[in-house]
Amino acid sequence: MAIDLRSDTVTQPSAEMRKAMAMAPVGDDQYGEDPSVNLLQDRIAELLGKEAALFVPSGTMANQTALKTFTRPGDDVLVSTEAHILLHESGASGANSGVQFSVVGEGGLFTRTDFLAHCKPHGHMVMPPTTLVTIENTHNRGSGVVFPQEDIVAICREANAHGVHSLCDGARLFNASIASGLSLAELAAPFDVVTVALSKGLGCPVGSLVAGRSDDMQRAHRVRRMFGGAMRQAGILAAAGLYALDYNLARLADDHKNARLIAETLVQIRGVTIDLEKIQSNIVIFSLADGMPDAATVVTRAKIKGVLLNVFGLRRVRAVTHLNVSREDCMRAAEILADVIAS
Ligand SMILES: *Cc1c(COP(=O)(O)O)cnc(C)c1O
Numbered sequence: 001m002a003i004d005l006r007s008d009t010v011t012q013p014s015a016e017m018r019k020a021m022a023m024a025p026v027g028d029d030q031y032g033e034d035p036s037v038n039l040l041q042d043r044i045a046e047l048l049g050k051e052a053a054l055f056v057p058s059g060t061m062a063n064q065t066a067l068k069t070f071t072r073p074g075d076d077v078l079v080s081t082e083a084h085i086l087l088h089e090s091g092a093s094g095a096n097s098g099v100q101f102s103v104v105g106e107g108g109l110f111t112r113t114d115f116l117a118h119c120k121p122h123g124h125m126v127m128p129p130t131t132l133v134t135i136e137n138t139h140n141r142g143s144g145v146v147f148p149q150e151d152i153v154a155i156c157r158e159a160n161a162h163g164v165h166s167l168c169d170g171a172r173l174f175n176a177s178i179a180s181g182l183s184l185a186e187l188a189a190p191f192d193v194v195t196v197a198l199s200k201g202l203g204c205p206v207g208s209l210v211a212g213r214s215d216d217m218q219r220a221h222r223v224r225r226m227f228g229g230a231m232r233q234a235g236i237l238a239a240a241g242l243y244a245l246d247y248n249l250a251r252l253a254d255d256h257k258n259a260r261l262i263a264e265t266l267v268q269i270r271g272v273t274i275d276l277e278k279i280q281s282n283i284v285i286f287s288l289a290d291g292m293p294d295a296a297t298v299v300t301r302a303k304i305k306g307v308l309l310n311v312f313g314l315r316r317v318r319a320v321t322h323l324n325v326s327r328e329d330c331m332r333a334a335e336i337l338a339d340v341i342a343s
Contacts (some may be wrong), residue, residue: 003329004308005262008172008255008282008322011203018241024239029055029231038236040242044209047245048194049185052217053209054224055238058087059171061229062195062208064096067132068223069216070165070193073098076120076128080108080206084169085134096227098140098326100128107278108142112154119162133159135168137176141312143275144259144283146176151189156190166190171197171208175281178252192216201252203283203323206237248323255282258321258330265334269341283321285312292341301340307333 004010013021027033037055045053057064063085071077077099079086085093086101093099102113115133122129133155137147149202156166168191170176179186188194195211198204210220224230231237263286266272271292274284287293293301295311302309312318319337321330 002275002303002306002308003325003333005319005321005325005333006308006310007248008200008320011201011322011324013203013205013240016247017203017240020243020321021236021239022237024190026233026235029234030225034233034235034238036238036242037231040238041209042234043242044196045211047184048188048196048203048211050188050194050211052212053211054217055231055234056208056210056224056229057206057231059084059169059195059197059199059208060092061227061327062197063089063134063167063169064092065210065220065223065227065229065335066167066193066195066210066212067093067099068097068227069220070132071097071099071165072131075099075131076102076312078102078104078115078118078130078133080105080110080136080139083134083136084140084171085136087141099132102130108136108139108145109147109151110155111151112158115155115158119158119164122163130162130164132165132167134169135191136169136171138172138179138281138283139285140172140283141285143285144172144281145278146280146339149180149182152187153190165192167192168194169193172200172281174249175201175252175256178250179256179281193220198241198244201255202241202248202339204237204240204244207241235316251323252282253328255321255323256280258282258325258327259284259319260329262319262321262330262334262337265331265338266341268274269338272341282321286319287313288315288317288341290315298337298341301343305336305340307336309337
């Protein structure tokens with residue numbers, strides 16, 4: 001069987017997770033009557049230190065729901081370079097919320113100074129008002145780097161002072177917590193709204209949540225319905241999330257070690273560049289120098305030898321570790337990769 005390092009979304013629900021799903025008590029969630037969904041929302045809200053949370057089908061819908069809840073058409077939103085909300089949501093932000101993005105910083109990170117340099121005033125005759133700043137933690141295209149918490153605190157404090165709301169795209173906030181040793185509540189505290197995904201490292205088949213203040217989440221509830229994301233007996237899905245919080249959270253540390261292992265093998269190959277300092281979680285992005293095979297070639301050759309990866313640019317490749325690949329799989333994958341890059 002192939003070693004699938006394309007994404008942590010490829011994970012399969014385990015037999016135990018499926019059992020928890022099959023046994024889940026359910027009700028009509030649109031009436032607020034699904035006990036499993038309610039329990040999951042309460043647990044996530046508590047973990048994140050927020051008043052309320054809302055279960056949605058995907059991370060994209062979580063981000064889009066948050067965006068719609070906190071902006072008006074014509075608003076300006078500050079985002080990091082290559083953010084998911086900018087590059088991976090099919091233009092939804094422009095189509096659904098009518099916002100424009102200003103991209104700030106580099107490598108997926110930015111600072112309070114970047115925020116101040118790009119934050120546009122409210123009530124200005126010509127400029128679009130900046131009403132939201134979003135931070136992705138960990139940053140996918142930034143090689144899974146954890147956004148420095150002191151920068152988050154400084155940016156969100158400044159945002160608050162300027163009447164700008166703050167959104168954390170925490171699709172991999174569980175990874176950020178394990179990697180940094182900071183609790184989910186500490187990571188979430190500076191933000192008005194936080195999204196987290198169950199279908200990445202936690203290994204659930206479906207689901208994300210949006211968390212924040214109760215009144216904001218009530219508005220988000222309506223937005224979810226507008227986007228067609230209201231669900232009924234969704235407790236079957238929520239039960240997978242409840243299971244994952246109990247059994248799949250602490251083990252993310254293994255994924256991080258495995259990513260490190262891959263990175264440390266690849267960095268020794270001439271013509272391969274990896275910023276080892278940024279390999280802090282379960283994502284390894286490496287670049288191939290001119291004269292080396294390009295990303296598409298490496299990915300095709302690796303596939304023939306049973307290792308699946310994603311092309312992330314002309315000369316950039318991404319590998320992601322997760323609960324369905326073991327340490328041995330990762331060592332083997334790194335050897336195969338070293339082989340196909342060098343040949
Ligand atoms: C995966 C991901 C999402 C959500 O993706 P979906 O495929 O819609 O669940 C959002 N943000 C980041 C940073 C992600 O990596």
